[in-house]
Amino acid sequence: MIHFNIPAYVGTELDYMKTAIQNNKICGNGNFTKRCNQWLENHTKTQKSILTTSCTHSLELASILCEIRAGDEVIMPSYTFVSTANAFVLRGAKIVFVDIRPDTMNINEQLIESAITHRTKAIVPVHYAGVSCEMDKIMQIAKKYNLYVIEDAAQAIMSTYKDKALGIFGDFGCLSFHETKNYSMGEGGSLLINNDRFIERAEIISEKGTNRNLFLRGQVDKYTWVDIGSSYIPSELNAAYLWGQLENAEKINQNRLESWNLYHEELHELSEKGMIERPTVPKNCSHNAHMYYIKVRDINQRTELIAYLKQNGISSVFHYVPLHSAPAGLRFGEFHGEDRFTTKESERLLRLPMYFGLQKDEIHYIVNKINHFFT
């Protein structure tokens, strides 16, 4: 069986976890957490990374920091994971879904402005498959209407737009280190804070509403309850695992890119024949090979192809059911404008096996079977 995903493991993770145990430091904010945050700050070139328990929690933190309240509206694509919406629904916001572009499956930046009302508080671009949204245009709109931008960069670590890391264009960038992402700590994430006026409050909220961090740094002499908050800091054991991966970030990235490029080359012919479409990476973007997907004719053909691949020992999966058509999406959101591409394109999309260590001959085999299905 060729799995759809195998969590990355480079070999040093277990030793680092042992070190954390031997140091008698397994709760949060120890040496490994600090190293991971520093690496993320250096790599993305932003001021502050807070390692969190998930990207879901990073989004929630951002939502609290933006002071999203009942009645506020937040604009995002419908083709995304539930957490993108839930983080704002939890604060009482209404979600305004905007159609996607069929080429990248990202929010159509041209449709955002018409969805803005006097209640709009934030825009949440999602960098699908680690390919960037049109950030220049989105930031220009945000500036014009004085809106927050929270980038859902869960899939996008190591990707760039105009040579800058994704996650540092908006006020906040939210990364994921879930086991299905390029780098993992089991469950985890990071909140990148690009606007320094939020840093102090972010530390307080992520430390259960206390000024523990200021206290540890000697900036205040009492450790006390100062704000709302929750427990958003991961264990050192998880951070130690992640550190092993971040140290090898380039190696993992190169390996994934090789697999992505091989799929892309080998599926060229089928795409030339018009049987499938391959992913598009716009000119200003470099991506991280988070995902390799193809698009087939329609949902029926996709169902048949998934079954055919499964019979041949290959696990392939579809992705999001658009949020606006889900039960909670109907309650908490509304689609603005016409759904030209969100539903149609989401039904055509099929994700192929992609992980660190996927073998070349496995990719040959997968492409062979796909070719065979279409002949």
Ligand SMILES: *Cc1c(COP(=O)(O)O)cnc(C)c1O
């Ligand atoms: C994975 C993912 C999330 C959630 O990440 P967790 O770390 O599992 O909470 C959110 N948004 C997108 C686009 C994702 O792909």
